Amino acid sequence: xxxxxxxxxxxxxxxxxxxxxxxxxxxxxxxxxxxxxxxxxxxxxxxxxxxxxxxxxxxxxxxxxxxxxxxxxxxxxxxxxxxxxxxxxxxxxx
Numbered sequence: 417x418x419x420x421x422x423x424x425x426x427x428x429x430x431x432x433x434x435x436x437x438x439x440x441x442x443x444x445x446x447x448x449x450x451x452x453x454x455x456x457x458x459x460x461x462x463x464x465x466x467x468x469x470x471x472x473x474x475x476x477x478x479x480x481x482x483x484x485x486x487x488x489x490x491x492x493x494x495x496x497x498x499x500x501x502x503x504x505x506x507x508x509x510x
Contacts, residue, residue: 420438420509421436423435425487426481427484428488432458436456437454437476438453449471450471451469452474453468456493456496464497464504464507465493
């Protein structure tokens with residue numbers, strides 16, 4: 417079963433940026449690999465971003481550190497922003 421977890425950035429509080437972590441296990445996928453994503457959006461739901469991890473499990477502590485970096489580093493955040501029309505749909509429940 418795929419999992420979604422709300423992420424709190426390590427050492428950073430932000431009302432502007434919201435984070436989630438999505439993961440699937442090999443048994444849930446046709447390719448039998450792990451898959452996960454760190455997703456983020458602004459509070460207005462006008463900017464969406466994603467960092468994909470294929471064939472890799474990422475520990476929560478690393479995800480929280482990466483979320484903090486996304487808040488603090490404008491250029492890094494900009495490099496992960498995506499116009500993929502599926503991203504707003506992924507956030508409908510969150």
